[in-house]
Amino acid sequence: MPGHPDNPPAIEAVELTKVYGQGNTEVRAMQDVSLRVERGEVLALLGPSGAGKSTLLTALGLINPPTRGRIVIGGVPVLDGEQALVDLRGFRRRHLGFVFQKANLIPFLTALQNVQIALEINDHPPRQARHRALELLGYLGVAERSGNLPEALSGGQQQRVAVARALANHPDLILADEPTAALDSHRGRQVMELFARVAHERGAGVIVVTHDHRALDVFDRTLEMEDGKLLPPAPGVSPHY
C-alpha cells in the first residue's frame, strides 16, 4: 500500500535527531532517522541496548519530541522539531496506543477500570466503556481478573491489561516498547499476533521494539538500530525484504 494522498501512511518520520543534555554531557541518542510505516503494517524494531529504540518510539509517540526532524501521522503534520503543530495530548488520545515494558497500570484502579478509563478519557459514556473494556479483557484472556487491582495480578496479566488499554480506542498507530518482556514466549507470541491482527484488520500501523527473535515471523518488516541510526534492511532477517 504505497502512500498516496487518499491513503497516507500511518506514520512518517523525516530525519529525526535527538540530543539529550548539552556540553560534555551531550548524548546523541538518535541521528537522522527517517522511517515510514503504512497502515496495516506491523514493524519490528531491533537493536542493542542503548541504540536509541526507546528514544525513537517515544518521539513517534509524541511524548519525547525530537531535537530536529518532522513527524506526520495519518497525513497530519504533528511535530516539527520540538514544536507541536497540533494539540499533542488530544492527538495521542484519539490516534495513538502505547504499551511499555512495564505495564504502568494505575494502581488504584481495577484491571477493568484501567481499560475503562482510557475509553472514558476519549469521551465514551461509562456504561459503554465498561462493556467494551470487559470485551477487550476477555479477548486478552484476563476477563476473570477484571475486578482485581494491578497489585493482585501477575506481571504477564498486568501486561495483557495494558495491551487491552492500548487497543481500547482503536488507535491508528500502536507503539510498543518491549511489550512481551514480562510474558512467557507463548503469551508473548500471542500478543504479537494480536498486534498483527489489529493492524491487518483495522488498518492500524504497529511498531514494536523487541528482543524476542522467535516471534519475528509475525512482523511484516524488521528495522534495526545501532548507535542512534537505522541500519539498512538486512536481507534474511525478514521474509519480506
Added chain:
Amino acid sequence: MNLAAQDIRHNLGRFALTAVGIGLLLMIVLGMSGIYRGMIDDALVVVDRIGADFWVVQRGTRGPFAEISRLPANLEHRIAAVPGVARARNFVSHSVQREAQGRPLRMTVHGLAWPGDKGEWVNLVAGRPLAQAHYEFIADASLGLPLGERVPLGKDVFTVVGITRGMVSSGGDGLAFFTVADAQAIQFDESGEAVRLERAARLERGGDQDVGRTSPFLLQRGSGPASGIPALARPMVSAITVKLAEGADPGRVAATLAGWPDVSVHARADQEELLVRGMIDKARRQIGLFRVLLVIISTIIMALILYTLTLDKIHDIAMLKLMGARNGMIIGLILQQALLLGMLGFGIAWLLGGWVFPRFPRRVLITPADLWGLGLVVVFISVFSSLLGIWKAMRVEPNKVLS
C-alpha cells in the same frame, strides 16, 4: 468513573487518618469561636436575665461591670417613687474565693432584693427560690454544690436551696444568689477585732464632728453595731436596676434620673455594650488572631498532605496525560480529594466538637452562623491548599511514565 473516589478507596486508612487530623484542627478553630461566643453569652446572661431597662450607678462611673460603683441602698426607694418606674432593685455583686470541702470555691455573690425578688427568674433546674431573708442561697450548677449543702461564708452558714444552670459571671465563675443583706454581710464580713477597732475609731471621728458634739446620744450608738446608725454608716450597693412600667416613656424616666446630681443612668444596651466592648474586646482579638493562625496552619498542613498525595500519584498522572487525559480530569482528581478531605474534616470537627465542647469548664457556644462560616473557610482552604498539588500535576510530562 470517579478517579478521586477510587484513589481514596485504595488508600482508605491513610485518607481517614488525614481527615481526622484535619478534623481535629478544624475543631479547634470552631472551638475558638465557640469560646468567644461563650464569653459574650456568659457576660450578657446576668444583664439579660435581670432584664432591667436602666442601670442607675454612682455618678460618673460606668456601672458594676466596668468598675467599682457605690450607691446607698436606700436610693432604691427614691427611684421607685419616680413616675413611670415599676420596680427598682438593689444590685449587689462581688466575687469571693473560699474553700468548700477542701477544694477552692470561686463564685460571684449576687444579691436579690428580698422580699421583692426571691430569685424566681434565675431559671431553677432543682430546688426552690429563696423562702427566707437569711441563710439560704441558689447556686449555679457549675459551682458543684448539691441541694442542701451547707456552706460557711463569713460568720454564718448558708444552705443551697435551689440550683440553676448557665448563670455565670463574665469571668466564668458560677453565680450564687443570696438576699442583698446576706450578700453584703458576706462582702463586708470583718473579724470581731476589726469591728471593735472600727467602733472605737468611729467614736473618735464622731467626737471631732459637729454631729458628735450636738448629739452625744448618737455618738454613743455609733460605738455599737453599724445597723444602729444608718446616718453614719450607710449600707452600700453597686447599682440599682430599674424596670419601667407598661407604657412609660423611657426617655422621660431617664431624663429624670439623669438630672439627679448623685447618680448616672445607663440603658441596658449600654451595659451590654460595655461588657462586650470593654471587658472582652482584648480576649476577642486574642482569640481572633488564634483562629487566623489556626486557619493558616490548617491550610499549610492540608496543602502539604495534598501535595504528597499528588506526588504519590505523579506516575499515574503522567500515564493519564500520556493516554491523553484532559487537564480537567487531573485537576478534578486533586480538587475533589481536597474538597472531600475538607468536608470530612468539617464533619468530624462538628461531631467531635459537639461531644467535647460541653465538657469544657467554660461555655463553648457554637452558633449556626459560625458553623456556616467555618464551612466556607473549609471550602476556601480546600481549594487553596490543592493549588500546590495541581501546579505540580500540571507540570508533569507524560514521558515521566518511562522513568
